[in-house]
Amino acid sequence: MYELMEKLFPICRSITGNGVRQTLSILKEEIPLSIFEVPTGTKVFDWEIPREWNIRDAYIIDPEGNKIVDFKQNNLHVVGYSTPIDRDISLEELQQHLYSLENQPTAIPYVTSYYKERWGFCLTHHQRQKLKEGTYHVYIDSELKEGNLTYGEVIIPGETNKEVFLSTYICHPSMANNELSGPVMATQLIKWLLQQKQRYTYRIVFIPETIGSITYLSKHLLHLKEHVIAGYNISCVGDERAFSYLPSRQGDTLSDRVALHVLKHKHPKFVHYSFLDRGSDERQYCSPGVDLPIASIMRTKFGHYPEYHTSLDNLQLVTASGLQGCYDVFVECIKLIEKNDYYQVNCLCEPQLGKRGLYPTISTKETSAQVRTMMNVLAYSDGKRDLIEIAETIEESAKNILPIIEKLLEARVIQNLNNGVLK
Template sequence: MNAEGNFVGFPGLTMPGEKNSQSMWSMMEALFPIYRSLLGPGYKDSLDVIDKYLPLEVTEFPSGQEVFDWTIPKEFKVNEAWVEGPDGTRVLDFDIHPYCVWIYSQSFSGEMDLDELKEKIATDPNLPHAYPMRQTYYREAWGLSAPYDLVEELKPGRYKVHIDTDLYDGVLRIGEAYLPGEVEEEILINSYLCHPRGANDNLSGVVAAVEIFRMLAEMPDRHYSYRLALWPEGIGVIAYMANYPERLAKTIGGYQLGICGDGAPVSLDQTFAGDTIFDRAVKHAMEFCGREVVTRKFNIYGGADVLHLNSVGYRLAVANITRGGSRPGGYAEYHSSADDLELVRPEYLLESLQVAWAALMTVERTRRYKGTYQVTPFLSKYGVFPYQHGWGTGGQGTVIGNAYYAMMGEADGSKDLLQIAEDNDMPIFAFDECVREFSRVGLLEEVEQP
């Protein structure tokens, strides 16, 4: 890490930097004002914004379609919502903050006393100045939210409540991008795009996922194929899994990026198995940046869409790279109007991107090799002795030079490259040159993973 706490990089790996940070922040600022829900016009508008940064293919699934045990809901739109006090002053107004009405709230118009009104208003005494975010996706109800302090100051009397919403048949939209690789096996990068004004949860994850895909697109060579999917939380991934069994058959795992911009440590929500290459790669990336990664075992109560991807019948090796989302109860501003652009810090967002990038590049390199030689090969004969890295000169060899020797001694096909790197206490990226050179002169051959 450098003085600012960001990665300084690994041998052979170019890390995301200020340009990527600026791109993500520009996306955040463009997306934040848009009112989104599971299905609705704001979701489409958000995908249109992202399409300016990364071309997307938008797939649509109709309301009413059955996907496993679930049914895709209707689209949701708020026309207006407000509450007027006894003196005619509006004490709540959707135009002031959209969280004042529950997401997917039914319409309602009527009058009621203050005590009755309070029963319909969600508040959070722990965040007395913030609107809680509440939703009623799968049950018919109406409801309001307000800052605790505001509700405590309301005067007795009659209040007018007016909620005008539309729930209508429409489509669930998923924004996708695909990058082919040397093999058809796919790595999935996903995030959820549905909270109306959640900067950390989860625009931070969305912009990090988009930016990492932009970086993948710039790679001249990719071993694996990659797919990006931006969907509404829960029902989006379920619809994807129900409609694309052939894709899932080719998906070896991946990463969800969610809640990536707050000040909590970068964390790993593990896959169901807990020891897949996708789990190991995050831990490896964090170890060699000088930080111990915070891990949490697979938990059915958290992790958003990794729950479904790792579910019974699938067990896809998709892990979650997150920050405050891994802590019990989330972070203090979770699901509230306090989760705004003031909460997310560009340097934390960049660090999350750097962890995800280093982990993905670790996965790219984690293959299995077997030497074609018997006994220690005479490297000078092949023109690949690491003189340029300090070996054979009587001085101290560099880590890249050391990788030549580690690879030469361990490449019998029994370990993947990540295991060899870890057993020698070296970053996997230090092996790039020796793998390339040994393969070029015929000293190494790639073998299938067991």
């Protein structure tokens, strides 16, 4: 994952344009990605696909002739969707087009202006403070024209047409946690999913944030509402600090129950956010009337780490082990979603486990923890509780009781009532 991220890092992405195309084309070398384009002007619910933006170069020349702010050194230096410009300008006028962060003086901020035409440059506050009076030359070689919004999609068919939906975005320039950690995580999950047969169909999309998810929903809403049983928005999954959970708007969907159960057992110190803290595509997936069961599992949440939306969100912030830790959580969640069935004991009263070699033949003062857990699984395999609820009730991790359930199924002591999804 980390290598792929290094490869994708330098590209200047935005919500439209060649940066997105280039990113998707690199991902297509890894996974069977279908790529779609939606023309400028297409109505998508309350929105409209904007013009396509591309940029070749941009810089500021100082009064002494030095190139002091250079898009080619860091693509965050230009305000996203800046209109072209090529002229001399006084420092006073220039200041009105500059963006810096006073309390993070070494960071270049990330700024965009998608829906109003303007131009601007971003720079560190230290650099800004050094600017002297005089005439500057500003140059932005960009283009805003009729074009397309581009996104990618992978569909992995399962035994059933019920779907698990994963969404990540590909619209930020060179930032690592709040951009690339998402697509590389999704790519890795796709590779893993392709290695085995799944019960559910998996739909994974790589889209520009907000306008992309709105576009995708406008094309697929009815299908998604009918088929999606669970899913996650994948964003900010690569640093090593926290684990975070942000619920779906409804808060108690399968996605929520699984994510909470896994995080509680695997990373009990995870931060539990409210839907009021949302900020990414869950805003669309969970909006009234859309109401898909989409929750978010993150490392440190967007907006909650100082490097967020600045040049400091770089390849040092995200680590291979940060990515791996979150990948393990997603894999465990998916495994649980796949196995979350209802189980029922096959006889009245406790089954006699002893005659099946599942219970000690001698009764002494103590019962082993494993035997207790097995007895507890049996006590709550009443056909009314799914795996997650059994696990929550007996205060065990679902991961640990799955092998016990396998043993009990094999011994025909319980049966799998399925979950109503498979016919």
